[in-house]
Amino acid sequence: MKHFYCMLILFTFSFLSAAEEKKELPPLNPAYQGEHGMVLMNRGSKIYATNFPSYKLPGDIQIVYKIDNPDVAFLNLVRDSELITIKPKAFNLQRLERGEEITVVADVYEGHYKKDGFKVYSERSIVFSDKLYSRKMKDLKPSGQWQEYDSIEINKTERIYVHKITQKPSFNHLIFVDLTSACMQRFKTSKRVPKVSELIYKFVNCGTLKQLYFDADAYQ
Incomplete structure (x- = not known):
């Protein structure tokens, strides 16, 4: 009987933990939907991305993410260039604030894409895999x-x-x-x-x- 109660308690705890994990997050704020340009940075074989945070929506969050390294050529581009930026298609920045793994489609530029940057890749898939940092600008x-x-x-x-x-x-x-x-x-x-x-x-x-x-x- 004692063994039965122990198993029952363990089952109940596991069920409650699973239910908590499945708890839905609040809906995304549509005000954070936009073109969130990023700069890509490198150290060793790792590539990181950070946004261009602003004082107002939709970019008032400082973000740093690790992105998947797709191939050697892409790594070499980021490593050997003074500045690599990306111009992604619109997405909601709160997804990165929450720590989601997402894939965005972006044009990749050597230099700043809003200034005198040169487009190296068009519509490249960029996988944001691991959130490292976020800070709300308030x-x-x-x-x-x-x-x-x-x-x-x-x-x-x-x-x-x-x-x-x-x-x-x-x-x-x-x-x-x-x-x-x-x-x-x-x-x-x-x-x-x-x-x-x-x-x-x-x-x-x-x-x-x-x-x-x-x-x-x-x-x-």
């Missing part, structure tokens, strides 16, 4: 000379540091670090929007660095 701190970064843990020693965009003027910055010592995630700069060289210098004692992306123009 209740932002005032702009100042103190800069704050979030840390994305890739493995035991590898990190991607993401600047927490503030109210205007601000900047978007991501840098990869293979740690050999601890990194400061809050530090003071010479001005509210410093040069990228000054930001890189702040991380120079942390380990092996790779500058991933910097943009200030969109946040002035």
